[in-house]
Amino acid sequence: MKPFDPELLRRVPDARTPVAVLSVTGVLSGAVAVALAVCLAWLASTVVTGGALTAPLAWTVALLVTRGLIAGSQESLAGWAGQRVASGIRSQLLRRWSRLPEEARPQPDEAVTRATDGVAAIEPYVARYLPALVAAAVVPALSLVTLLVVDFWSALIVLLTLPLLPLFAALIGKHTEAETRRRWSAMTDLAGHFLDVVRGLPTLVAYGRAERQVDVVAEVGRRHRVATVRTLRTAFLSTVALELLATISVALVAVAVGLRLAYGVMDLQAAMTAILLAPEAYWPVRRVGSEFHNAADGAEALEQLRDDLADDGAPTTPRPGAPDGEVRVVDVRYHHPGRPDILHDLTLTTSVAPGLTALTGPSGAGKTTMLELLGGLRLPTSGRIEAPHAHLATQVPLLLPGTVRENLALASPAATDGEMRLALDRVGLWQALILREGLDTVLGDDGFGLSAGQRGRLGLARAVLSEAPLVLLDEPTAHIAPDTIAALRTVVLELARHRRVLVATHDQVLAALADEQWQLTSPPPQTGDGDAPDAGATTTAPPVERARVGEGAPGAQDGAPQQRRRRSPRGRLALAAALGGLATASGIALTATSGWLIVEASYQPVVLTLLVAIVGVRAFGLARPVLRYAERVTSHDVALEGLAASRTDTYRRLIPLTPARLGRRSRGDVLTAVVRDLDDISDEQVRAIVPAWDAAIASLVAALVVGAFLPRAGLVVVAAAVLAFLLALLDQRLEQSAHDHVVSARGTVHRVTSLVTAQLTQVQAVAGLGRADRLVDRVDASQARADRAARRLSRARGLTIGATWLVVAAAVGSVAWLAGAAYTAGTVSGPVAALVTLTPMALAEAWTGLPDAFGARARAHAARHRLSAMFEQSPAVAQEAERHGIPATEPDPAQQHVPTLRTDDVEATWDPAATLPDLAATSLLVAPGERVVLTGPNGIGKSTLLAVLARHLDPSTGTYHHDAHEIRDLPLAQVRGRMAIADDEPHAFRNTVRANLLLTRPEATDAQLLSALDTADLGDWLGRLTQGLDTRLTGLSGGERTRLNLARAVLSGRPVLLLDEPTAHLDEVTARRVLERLGGTRQSVVMVSHDLIPDGWAEVSLRTEGSVPVRGDRSYSASTQERSVRSVAGSASGMGSVT
Structure with a gap:
């Protein structure tokens, strides 16, 4: 993980302008900070010497206003830059993936994580870290040059000590890199686990395993918390180290300045300038370290996406076309990773001229795989495929949330409403839709609102509208009522009069009507390793209830402290707020005491009289980073603990709503609510509650100290603090309405991106390989809406930050004027006047951070409202x-x-x-x-x-x-x-065959598992698996997935079996065998079917x-x-x- 990779700007053109603009504003802000330090030293020196305040006060206030304008602009530009780069990278990823076959892309769950959370993590890297890196290369040099003009020896000290900061940062960063990689792995694992659990929640609920999974979700969340806290401890420790180095270096400057002041060889204003200017040389480097750790996930995400963003000339199609008018399959072998061949040395040829080719064979023989290879969606393990652009209508058609019209337009954007209605009428679906909203009928996720047969008809209508010269149909007559199958056969035959149609089917009548047939046979069972292994004591846990949580989980040593820490989260949060307030107060005290010390030293007293102040400066300098480290670790630990608990509670609350309320709800919404909205709610503790109390405590301490010496100045500090908080509250109100739109738009982006990414193979099937841009356009359109909403939010934040700097300017000017008047009147000494003058400026960081804090409150409020809306639904079953x-x-x-x-x-x-x-x-x-x-x-x-x-x-x-x-x-x-239900949308968990079966009956023996698989006619299939029952499931065909679901139901031993289309994807021989074996059970069976029953x-x-x-x-x-x-x-x- 590099601090900066120039390849980013080459591979992501959209990043160049934002980075350049933000870098310029960062350098300008640094230059203004340097000038402000000089003017503030001029102002403080004038106050304690009784000079005219007009000129230094005017310059100081003007520079503060300028800094406010730049800070507000930076905030607005940072929001624009982050969104622009993230949307550009997301679009670039999806467009590249859409041109690649499945084997050349990340796995769907990993791809979803990269395209959503991974891309989102890049925003702070581009918007905050890279501009800070540029400023760190320019501003310290500018500070050094200015310091050299003011005081050569101070400049020399800074020049010698400044390189130590990046050196130590690099050394500490080497350890942070390994921790961050582990955290990224944990985040990916967590996202994949949630995706698997949410998709399989109806299955878990049906078999009474959902409640047991609650503890697993909690354990995965705990692992995520432990990994994150470990990373943050290291990151925050490096920040402490950098701040301590900077403090020691500034102390060296202060010692040199103080001694020369005490001996009368240095001017007070030059000394004050050196003391205030030296920190500005170190601050940009310290900020880079802080921003780098905040953006570490973004840096790791870019590393993960390096190959995906490469413009390496990857082919847009994995096989050549068919220039001589033939579709060729030449010596093709194919197998899924770790699995035996599905297709072995297969050679087939057919014409691309209009006609019908039937692809037949038993379930699991590779018919679906053959269609995906012909469509270019997969790469053969060996051999060659030549075919033109194809449209594939899959067994489970791709149906995205939206209208029927929008789903039909996926295959043919230019189709008119009349053509769409005609196609729907031909497949027998228009009459059902006209009773609803016709083409404007809204479908949910996976076509919710249509039956399985209606979804298949819609997929066939899309094939009719497609302009592809090769049409691939996978089981077009499955899930269809027998008396209407003849009409669909007619549609297929009519389609074959104009284009070449390859249909994978178990419909013998349709196969007999084809011009030619390709007969596939199942590969022979494997010997040796294919035998089912013993169950063993460690394999009896249900799927997703053991793996990914057991391996690599922290041991007992992590557990004990965890239990102690959980006892009082509110108390620990209050402790974090107090630590933060003391850290900020220490910083203020450091600045104010340093001013007092410098002025006192200018009077050339006995050095021993300065020891108390020297010790105070040293103590405040050491306390600030240590207290800040303790606050950050404590607050983040509390927040992450609460986040894990919230995720577990959210999952628990989903259970009674599943499946009727959420079983087919858009899973992108669910994932957004669980992963993103809960993050925002958790962030409220770290980014809103603690900083707000931090600023309040520091303001109170400062007001009391200043007021003790100069009551009117203390009142000014109180008034400024109140104004800063009121502006932050106003910002929260302004952002609240914007956040409602941002959260909604962000959820849409996440949902659409998740849908397109997770189903990219089906997207390619519908639109064609390399022709899925219109699907990516939907992501871009939702991202554009999110960008507009985010810009409104960042503009509101920028205006508030700018206004807060005006409050700082007013406070600094007013307190300086009062301190000058008091010194002239003789009511305060020079050192006290310097202390009072510098205090408001020391509060600037706390006050200008309040808009961010209250913005986090706005985000949390909007996210909480979103979750509440989800859980306002009443369960579909009374208890x-x-x-x-x-x-x-x-x-x-x-x-x-x-x-x-x-x-x-x-x-x-x-x-x-x-x-x-x-x-x-x-x-x-x-x-x-x-x-x-x-x-x-x-x-x-x-x-x-x-x-x-x-x-x-x-x-x-x-x-x-x-x-x-x-x-x-x-x-x-x-x-x-009492019920075992096998629905028409079976879910196979990302685990082994054994674990998927033990879900329904954890105590089952191997013999019972094999018997259930045999009842579902999966015995031969199991024999072909290299690791038998311990083979992890990948690449299941529709028939295999259906029969595995059936095997689970049979294994459960429950007295009633409820089966929804259990033979829809099976050939006739296999279907008869399955029904014969089901007929031998003693259970009641209620079965939905469109197939002929013996x-x-x-x-x-x-x-x-x-x-x-x-x-x-x-x-x-x-x-x-x-x-x-x-x-x-x-x-x-x-x-x-x-x-």
């Missing part, structure tokens, strides 16, 4: 039983019976504000051990009924019974403990047409048909649909 004292323990699956499930006229909705229910009035009876299949058109509530049965969503009307008990009278954990598999088959249930006629015999009618005919004509 009446728990409120009445009924135990909420989860039942043991091995000891519970199979309940009878009955719904009577149940209606339900996902959105409490919706006017129409997602599930119309429905009555259903499921006897113990019965298998029920729910079929019907897409979008009429079949999945909603499963959510009601699983108690993820309570009925808005009607009743739901388990045996004789109304559902609300039973503890929530007891009801959910005769005799289900006792009850319910089909819906509109709102009237229709008896199925293909999955039960005459004897079971009679019982099925009794099961659903409870309410005759008043019964609604089973949807």
